[in-house]
Amino acid sequence: MVTIYDIAKVAGVGKSTVANALTGKGTVNEATRQRILQLAREMGYRPNLVARNLSQHKTLTIALILPTLVNPFYPEIVEAVENIVRQHDYQTVICNTHYDFALAREQMDRLISRWIDGYIIMGTSMELNDIIRYIKQGLPIVLCDWQENESAPGIAQVSVDFYRAGQIAAEHLLELGHRSIAVIVDKPWQALRLEGFQSMMLAAGIPVPVEMIEAGNSTFESGYAATKKLLAHPVLPTAIFAANDLMAFGAMEAVLEKGLRVPQDISIIGLDDIAISAHLRPPLTTVALPKTRLAKEAAELLLGQINGNKDMQVSCLVEPYLVVRQSTAHPPT
Amino acid sequence: MVTIYDIAKVAGVGKSTVANALTGKGTVNEATRQRILQLAREMGYRPNLVARNLSQHKTLTIALILPTLVNPFYPEIVEAVENIVRQHDYQTVICNTHYDFALAREQMDRLISRWIDGYIIMGTSMELNDIIRYIKQGLPIVLCDWQENESAPGIAQVSVDFYRAGQIAAEHLLELGHRSIAVIVDKPWQALRLEGFQSMMLAAGIPVPVEMIEAGNSTFESGYAATKKLLAHPVLPTAIFAANDLMAFGAMEAVLEKGLRVPQDISIIGLDDIAISAHLRPPLTTVALPKTRLAKEAAELLLGQINGNKDMQVSCLVEPYLVVRQSTAHPPT
DNA sequence: CTGAAAGCGCTAACAT
DNA sequence: ATGTTAGCGCTTTCAG
Numbered sequence: 001m002v003t004i005y006d007i008a009k010v011a012g013v014g015k016s017t018v019a020n021a022l023t024g025k026g027t028v029n030e031a032t033r034q035r036i037l038q039l040a041r042e043m044g045y046r047p048n049l050v051a052r053n054l055s056q057h058k059t060l061t062i063a064l065i066l067p068t069l070v071n072p073f074y075p076e077i078v079e080a081v082e083n084i085v086r087q088h089d090y091q092t093v094i095c096n097t098h099y100d101f102a103l104a105r106e107q108m109d110r111l112i113s114r115w116i117d118g119y120i121i122m123g124t125s126m127e128l129n130d131i132i133r134y135i136k137q138g139l140p141i142v143l144c145d146w147q148e149n150e151s152a153p154g155i156a157q158v159s160v161d162f163y164r165a166g167q168i169a170a171e172h173l174l175e176l177g178h179r180s181i182a183v184i185v186d187k188p189w190q191a192l193r194l195e196g197f198q199s200m201m202l203a204a205g206i207p208v209p210v211e212m213i214e215a216g217n218s219t220f221e222s223g224y225a226a227t228k229k230l231l232a233h234p235v236l237p238t239a240i241f242a243a244n245d246l247m248a249f250g251a252m253e254a255v256l257e258k259g260l261r262v263p264q265d266i267s268i269i270g271l272d273d274i275a276i277s278a279h280l281r282p283p284l285t286t287v288a289l290p291k292t293r294l295a296k297e298a299a300e301l302l303l304g305q306i307n308g309n310k311d312m313q314v315s316c317l318v319e320p321y322l323v324v325r326q327s328t329a330h331p332p333t
Numbered sequence: 334m335v336t337i338y339d340i341a342k343v344a345g346v347g348k349s350t351v352a353n354a355l356t357g358k359g360t361v362n363e364a365t366r367q368r369i370l371q372l373a374r375e376m377g378y379r380p381n382l383v384a385r386n387l388s389q390h391k392t393l394t395i396a397l398i399l400p401t402l403v404n405p406f407y408p409e410i411v412e413a414v415e416n417i418v419r420q421h422d423y424q425t426v427i428c429n430t431h432y433d434f435a436l437a438r439e440q441m442d443r444l445i446s447r448w449i450d451g452y453i454i455m456g457t458s459m460e461l462n463d464i465i466r467y468i469k470q471g472l473p474i475v476l477c478d479w480q481e482n483e484s485a486p487g488i489a490q491v492s493v494d495f496y497r498a499g500q501i502a503a504e505h506l507l508e509l510g511h512r513s514i515a516v517i518v519d520k521p522w523q524a525l526r527l528e529g530f531q532s533m534m535l536a537a538g539i540p541v542p543v544e545m546i547e548a549g550n551s552t553f554e555s556g557y558a559a560t561k562k563l564l565a566h567p568v569l570p571t572a573i574f575a576a577n578d579l580m581a582f583g584a585m586e587a588v589l590e591k592g593l594r595v596p597q598d599i600s601i602i603g604l605d606d607i608a609i610s611a612h613l614r615p616p617l618t619t620v621a622l623p624k625t626r627l628a629k630e631a632a633e634l635l636l637g638q639i640n641g642n643k644d645m646q647v648s649c650l651v652e653p654y655l656v657v658r659q660s661t662a663h664p665p666t
Numbered sequence: 667c668t669g670a671a672a673g674c675g676c677t678a679a680c681a682t
Numbered sequence: 683a684t685g686t687t688a689g690c691g692c693t694t695t696c697a698g
Contacts, residue, residue, distance in 0.1 A: 014669035051691035069408040347685040384675035
């Protein structure tokens with residue numbers, strides 16, 4: 001492990017001259033600077049970021065906190081966030097809470113102790129009360145992919161207009177002529193999607209009966225199980241709105257397994273637009289979330305906050321949009 | 334930011350007494366220890382890991398280097414590795430090289446500067462020459478999911494018997510009665526799978542003709558494109574072996590799109606057994622890699638290396654196994 | 667333009 | 683049992 005001090009000795013100069021030469025900060029005679037740089041290369045010098053972090057009180061690292069990696073939605077976000085912050089010389093550490101709030105606290109404590117510069121916290125990965133505590137301690141935090149009515153005012157966040165997303169799903173199904181529609185939703189996390197959906201149905205004069213609303217927990221399996229229940233009803237829905245793609249995927253499996261056709265017998269619409277959705281059989285109609293946009297806004301908001309940009313928007317709402325593929329059609333006549 | 338020094342002042346003791354009380358290392362009067370602990374809690378003390386790392390010359394952090402997160406195979410590995418090392422109080426930082434060797438070097442330099450304690454490097458994420466350089470510098474490294482003939486001897490690695498995996502795929506297809514089988518493979522990364530496959534075919538007296546071997550790059554899209562080409566041949570194969578599940582997935586899409594049936598007209602077998610494979614239509618027959626096992630072995634090997642366990646196995650080969658689902662069947666008569 | 671010195675917060679001998 | 687001291691490697695005044 002060669003340090004600036006080693007270089008200084010060999011070069012016959014002071015420690016700080018080496019530091020200046022290496023970082024290009026102070027002012028150093030061009031000749032000696034070249035000599036030092038040359039030496040650094042020869043001796044295989046590597047700056048010690050641990051030491052630098054300690055003395056500068058920052059780590060150029062942000063944390064991305066998410067509830068799981070099993071849902072491909074999150075890896076997609078990770079890629080996007082990482083690509084952006086890397087351009088600003090920040091590193092990303094991802095922190096997987098496994099939907100476990102206690103574990104989340106534990107891990108967060110570790111991150112704070114490591115002097116992570118800022119945090120992007122994805123929805124359902126942490127309890128809001130904990131987050132508020134962290135914010136009070138002065139940690140730069142931006143919430144991402146939370147329901148916008150869920151967080152306290154004044155907290156930086158970029159989220160999706162989930163209410164609108166629910167409306168879009170309903171609109172699409174209504175336009176196709178569906179009147180008997182079931183919903184699979186992960187309450188309370190996805191409450192807004194449900195509300196938006198219901199509002200649109202109500203406006204069309206077709207309130208959603210409670211027995212047509214099934215609970216899921218955002219996984220494939222839960223979508224599958226919920227649909228099984230739905231299909232046991234005496235009167236079947238002609239369409240199913242699953243509040244995320246993975247559950248829609250599970251719903252599709254249950255429907256097909258029962259020998260029914262998608263979309264001829266039952267239409268299915270999801271929400272997310274993860275990569276595989278385009279390749280299901282049939283390809284999934286879904287309300288897409290602009291993931292790259294989400295990641296970009298969150299990253300930039302956080303970076304701004306870290307660097308003390310007081311005059312940035314504190315929050316931002318991105319619009320979902322409909323992607324029509326082949327899992328939805330007119331109801332059977 | 335309250336430090337041990339702050340606590341020391343308030344408690345009216347020395348810095349190191351506080352340190353001892355907090356870490357439980359030295360020997361401290363039980364009464365004063367309780368007082369200090371109490372104070373630490375009240376004052377909201379958080380150990381500063383940056384400082385600790387600097388003084389201890391270690392960070393309790395390992396890096397998991399992988400080529401992408403788009404292939405769900407990797408998130409699955411991440412979850413497994415992370416779960417294991419967390420139990421040993423290590424943190425994982427994932428490093429995504431995006432299949433870009435130059436970027437990989439850049440990021441690796443950063444990680445080294447951060448004093449990451451050890452590295453798990455997944456196949457195709459880095460150039461072997463670079464890795465050898467790092468190992469010479471004394472960095473604890475274990476290779477994971479590389480072709481075992483690919484790495485220099487003496488390098489710690491846990492990999493899959495990919496040759497055997499190729500054989501298993503061929504065996505299965507041969508047993509079903511297939512004689513005209515195409516292969517989609519990402520050379521050179523997947524060379525061993527191909528060789529194993531070919532060896533088995535040869536043993537059965539049915540060498541694989543070159544025009545039945547298409548190149549892919551491990552993505553869904555490449556599997557799709559390769560299959561398009563295959564299906565343009567005058568004489569169609571009755572089965573396709575794709576050297577990973579994502580390509581098999583693409584192959585399936587191409588076949589179905591052409592109006593052919595899987596498996597009645599063309600059987601498809603993949604390799605990996607990622608989570609979604611069980612839910613494709615039809616569910617994908619595949620040669621499964623024991624991902625949890627892979628992650629566990631790699632993590633433990635690395636941890637052993639970090640802690641100077643000289644007497645550990647330097648490498649380990651795990652066995653793949655066949656998972657028969659519904660994408661393979663007898664060839665059409 | 668250069669170097670000495672203090673400090674970041676913690677650990678680890680070594681005295682007391 | 684407790685305190686003193688010297689680092690860890692780097693940054694950052696501030697004199698020379």
